[in-house]
Amino acid sequence: MQVLVAGSSGFVGRRLCPALEEAGHDVRAMTRHPRTYAGAGVPVHGDVHDEDSLRSALDGVDSAYYLVHSLDEDDFEQRDADAARAFAHAAADAGLRRIVYLGGLGDDADDLSAHLRSRRQVEELLGSAGVPVTVLRAGIIVGHGGISWEMTRQLVEHLPAMITPRWVRTRTQPIAVADVVRYLVGVLEPSAAEGRAFDIGGPDVLAYVEMMRRVAAIEGRRMLVVPVPLLSPRLSSLWLSLVTDVDTRTGRALIDSMANEVVVRDDSIRRLVEFDPMDYDNAVLRALGERAKSRRAS
Template structure:
């Protein structure tokens, strides 16, 4: 099957492309800079802001993966909405039979953050032109280079003691990036997943503070937590930008989302794509190992 991957050079996309090739698919890796692409699949030029380029990139594709977001942009909601609308329309015009999208966990009944609301809005906009969408909703994805994981790792490695706001007690259900990729590849072979949304997560439901403590234990580092309930989202994001390499805009967007519980409420994906996801500690060890390997080869 010929498939397009939008976001082929990103955290998830660069891992997904080789797995799709290994599964026997013909992969078009969409990028704004195809001349410099060195990953798996055939590079193809395309920009989610340019619907014409999308139609060309999608020509003769049976399915298209959408792994795009604009977290670092202050106007990310508008940009992501326009990009999703373009992608859905281009897919319909090109005759694409399915879109597979990686979105975010969070209960619709909750007062979702702007980031999570945007993720949910994108689901609808991708499908608005009539192409069935399969959505996989994930919380924190653990793997070398992932923004949420890097915040966790850097906080532990840079701070022996941490001033913590209320959001550190929010529950989440982290998942290893390799398991996200397994689900993304798996649903492609399951036509019955078209037009449906699925929650995906690892086996552990943890508070953010528990995640930090477990990383500290694995790395053998001291880690003391000092609660400060009134630490505002703005101050939290400024603080993150000081002690991690995440920019303030992205940090604020993520901090706002940390007040929302993001746990799996429907395990039906496990019946359709059956395997045992890694637990949190194993995912952390794999992420740290990948980082060490990348350091040795850079």
């Protein structure tokens, strides 16, 4: 199958492209800078904010993955909506069979953050021109280079003691990036996946504070956490930008989302793509191993 990956250079995309090739697919890696692209697949120029470039990139493609977001922009909700709408129209014009989108977990009955509301809106807009969309909804993805994971790791490594807001008690269901990729590849062809949204997560449901404590234990560190109810999202994001390399805009969007419980409500994906996802501790060990390997290589 001829498959395009929008977001091929990103945290998930650079892992997905070689996995798709290993599964026997022909991969087009869409990027704004094809001359400098060094990953798997054939690089093609495309920009989600330029519909003409999308039409060219998608010409002759059977299905596409959409792994794009703009959290580091003040107007990320509008930018992501415009990009999803443009991609939907270009995909329909190209006659695509399916779009696969990686969105975010969260109960629709909850008061979702702007970040999670935007992810839901993108789901709808990608299907607005008639191409069936398969959605995988994930919480924290654990792997070297992932923003949420890096935030967790750096907090643990930089602060032996920390004052934290209430969100450290919120439950989440982290998943290893390798398992996200297995699910993404697994839903590409089955007819049972067409037009459906699936929750994906690892086997552990953990509060953020427990995630940090487990990372500290794995690294042989001691960590003291003191929750403070009145620490605002704005102050939290400024604090994050001081002690991690997560920028203030992205940090604020992520922190706002941490008020929402993000756990798997429907595990039907397990019967469609059958394997046992990695537990949190092993996902952390793999992420730390990837980081060590990357640092040695550089």
